[in-house]
Amino acid sequence: MVLIIKQRAILEEFHQMLQILELYIKIAVDIERGILAGGGEKHAFCEAALLEDGSRQRDIWGADWTPFNQSIAYESIINIRPSQNNRSMLIQDPAIQGSCHGYTFTTNKRFVFQSGWRKKFSAPI
Template structure:
């Protein structure tokens, strides 16, 4: 189930988003400006599209993963390939952006 998370997610919401990957991980799109996430889709692009339809600006939306058992954030996604923003690969290269994503994801999903 794809959900927009604006406040700390409930255990039920986490479980719903994690269904796609058997409870192991959640694919996310993170808006680092609005500090919200969308998770639960098979594709990062679907999460990204939901954020854009909700009013997010593309420049602030990045792809990430939340690994439930490890309680770890992953920073690789096809939507992160952005030469215009000096991010040439799937992994987020800017340590400031990575830190913001880590803070947002932990705040909203690490309950």
């Protein structure tokens, strides 16, 4: 299930986003609007949800978030953008990676996944 997260996520939303892949969540972050979509099988599904919500494609970047170890992998097919000088699935610009990280692990109490969620999850066996 793909959810658009515009404020700090609650535990129920995490469980909904983890339904498909169980161990990690595919996310797409709109670095201009400061929101993200998470869940589903593909980053493209998250990207589509953000586009439908009014985001611009050039502002959306894909990543994977693993709640069990609080890690982010900045790799997705939606990140391949020669027109934005990103010729790889990996987000190559450290500033864009930083924006994605900032909106995923917020320090300003506005959005999304706060540190410490690991304690609320246990990895499936």
